Amino acid sequence: MIYLELFLTFLMIGAFTFGGGYAMLPLMQEQVALRWGDAIPTETITNFIAVSESTPGPFAVNMATYIGAEMGGLFGAFCATLGVVLPSFVIILIVARCYDKFKESSVVKGCMTGLKPAVVGLIAGAIVSVAVGVFFPAGFSFEALKTVGFYLSAAIFAVMLVLALKKVHPIIIILISAVAGIAIGYAGLW
Amino acid sequence: MKNRYKDLWKVFATFFKIGAFTFGGGYAMIPLIQKEAVEKNGWVTDDDILEIIAIAESTPGPIAINSATFVGYRTCGVLGSAAATLGVVLPSFILIYAISFVLRQFQELKAVQYAFQGIRAGVLALLCKALWGMYKKNKKNWASYTVMAGAFLLTAVLDVSVLPVIIGCAVFGLVTAKLMERKVQK
Numbered sequence: 001m002i003y004l005e006l007f008l009t010f011l012m013i014g015a016f017t018f019g020g021g022y023a024m025l026p027l028m029q030e031q032v033a034l035r036w037g038d039a040i041p042t043e044t045i046t047n048f049i050a051v052s053e054s055t056p057g058p059f060a061v062n063m064a065t066y067i068g069a070e071m072g073g074l075f076g077a078f079c080a081t082l083g084v085v086l087p088s089f090v091i092i093l094i095v096a097r098c099y100d101k102f103k104e105s106s107v108v109k110g111c112m113t114g115l116k117p118a119v120v121g122l123i124a125g126a127i128v129s130v131a132v133g134v135f136f137p138a139g140f141s142f143e144a145l146k147t148v149g150f151y152l153s154a155a156i157f158a159v160m161l162v163l164a165l166k167k168v169h170p171i172i173i174i175l176i177s178a179v180a181g182i183a184i185g186y187a188g189l190w
Numbered sequence: 191m192k193n194r195y196k197d198l199w200k201v202f203a204t205f206f207k208i209g210a211f212t213f214g215g216g217y218a219m220i221p222l223i224q225k226e227a228v229e230k231n232g233w234v235t236d237d238d239i240l241e242i243i244a245i246a247e248s249t250p251g252p253i254a255i256n257s258a259t260f261v262g263y264r265t266c267g268v269l270g271s272a273a274a275t276l277g278v279v280l281p282s283f284i285l286i287y288a289i290s291f292v293l294r295q296f297q298e299l300k301a302v303q304y305a306f307q308g309i310r311a312g313v314l315a316l317l318c319k320a321l322w323g324m325y326k327k328n329k330k331n332w333a334s335y336t337v338m339a340g341a342f343l344l345t346a347v348l349d350v351s352v353l354p355v356i357i358g359c360a361v362f363g364l365v366t367a368k369l370m371e372r373k374v375q376k
Contacts, residue, residue, distance in 0.1 A: 012353070014250065014251050014252075015250050015251075016250060016353060016356050016357075017250055017251060017252075018247075018248070018249075018250055018356075019247060019324075020217060020246065020252060020253035020254075021217070021320060022317065022320050022321075024252075025317075026345065026352050027352045027353065027356070030345075030351065030352045043306075043310065046310045046313050046314075047306045047309065047310065047313075049313045049316075049317070050306075050309045050310075050312070050313050051286075051289060051293070052286075053213070053313075053316065054213070055213070055282070055285055055286065055289065056209065056210050056211055056212050056213050056281060056282065056285070057209055057210075057212065057254075057278075057279075057281055057282025057285070057286070058212075058219075058252040058253070058254040058255065058278075058282065059252070060251070060252040060255075061252065061254070061255075061279050061282045061283065061286075062282050062286050065282060065283050065286040065287055065290075066286050066289075066290050069286070069287050069290040070290060074287065077283065077286075077287050077290075078283075081279060081283055084251075084252070085251070085252075085255050085275060085279060087250055087251050088249065088250060088251025088252065088255040088256050088259065089251075089255060089259050089271065089272075089275055091249050091250065091251070092245070092249060092251075092255075092256050092259035092260050092263070092271070093259065093263060093268060093271060095245055095249060095260075096259075096260055096263045096264070096271075099241065099245070102245070103244070106367070106368075106371070107364060108248055109248075109367065110363055110364035110365075110366075110367035110368060111248075111360040111361075111363055111364050112247070112248045112363065113329075113333070113334075113363040113364075113366065113367050114337055114359040114360045114361070114362045114363020114364065114366070115356070115359055115360050115363060116327075116328055116329075116334075117328050117329075117333075117334040117335070117337040117338045117341070117359070118337050118338070118341045118355065118356060118359030118360075118363075119324065119341075120321065120324050120325050120328060120338045120341075121337065121338040121339065121340065121341025121342035121343075121345075122341050122342070122345055122352060122355065122356070123317070123320070123321050123324065124321060124338075124342045124346070125341070125342050125345040125346035126317075127314070127317050127318065127321060128346045129346075130310070130313065130314050130317060131314055133310060134310045134311050134314050137307070153307075153311045154311075156308055156311035156312060157311040157312075157314050157315050160311065160312040160314075160315035160316070161315040161318055161319065163315075164315050164316055164318075164319040165319055165322075170213075170316055171213070173312050173315065173316060174309055174312055174313070174316075176312070177308040177309045177310075177311055177312030177313075178305040178306075178308055178309050178312075179305075179308070180308045181304045181305045181306065181307045181308020181309060181311075182301055182304045182305050182308070184304065184307075184308065185300065185301070185303070185304025185305075185307065186301075186304065190304065190307055
């Protein structure tokens with residue numbers, strides 16, 4: 001039952017993702033590879049990060065809608081999105097009623113001192129998977145280090161990192177990388 | 191009763207607008223929520239916004255959903271929460287559903303494949319920048335570095351599943367926080 005699997009998988013992702021933005025990437029990357037890896041390879045998720053950066057809306061909702069639509073059409077998209085939204089919705093309703101107790105809770109504070117750095121380590125891990133796909137599209141090998149494509153990817157990455165740290169808008173960065181990718185492709189260098 | 195429906199509609203419409211015009215999501219949404227919910231409609235105060243950020247940081251789920259649910263609740267109770275959350279989600283849902291068709295149509299094109307090959311290198315840079323920002327916000331002490339390194343090694347090198355690592359790190363944080371508390375008390 002793909003609909004139930006989509007709902008439950010994204011329910012779990014929504015319930016165990018602390019912090020905004022890319023905090024959900026590690027768990028999502030892993031679960032998608034595990035369950036729907038044949039239909040949605042890691043590269044597709046990386047591509048979709050670019051789509052999500054260039055469209056409005058939270059990353060989590062965009063991602064759930066996209067993967068749900070790929071695996072189960074409109075109803076699949078609905079199930080996945082409902083799943084990712086439901087845990088925060090319910091938890092905030094509870095917290096909104098007893099905010100003061102929640103704020104003073106030493107258990108919540110204690111868990112957060114572990115969760116905040118954990119997210120950094122986990123995202124670093126997810127980035128390694130993305131990096132392998134970028135630099136070694138055919139899988140890691142020392143042979144690949146001798147290809148032109150490897151150095152061109154490294155060059156795009158380095159230039160875009162400098163632009164990103166200089167606070168250039170993500171959409172501009174995505175546009176420049178796309179143009180570079182097309183130019184390199186038609187020059188026959190990938 | 192009629193006023194109640196009007197309020198609900200207004201909450202829905204406001205969050206629909208916020209959802210439709212925030213690129214990147216998450217914290218990018220906070221200034222817009224502040225403008226719409228505090229300045230324009232007076233649903234919540236500036237202090238509430240700070241509260242929302244604090245809550246969103248220590249509860250699971252996307253910040254956009256957390257803050258929509260919270261502001262909605264303050265305005266019209268549970269129904270308000272539902273209206274705000276539906277409003278903030280709907281624009282992405284519609285747009286991304288449409289985009290998934292377009293992507294499927296064009297993904298076979300050579301130019302699109304070349305473009306995405308370049309884009310993935312750019313996305314890697316964006317992710318590294320986001321990681322750097324998150325790293326800087328963390329406390330710089332041994333416990334924090336241990337958890338970072340541990341979570342990375344366990345998932346990326348030793349191939350442990352992400353979920354048990356998340357739970358383990360929460361427990362580790364709880365235990366070390368309690369131990370430090372006891373030390374201070376002594």
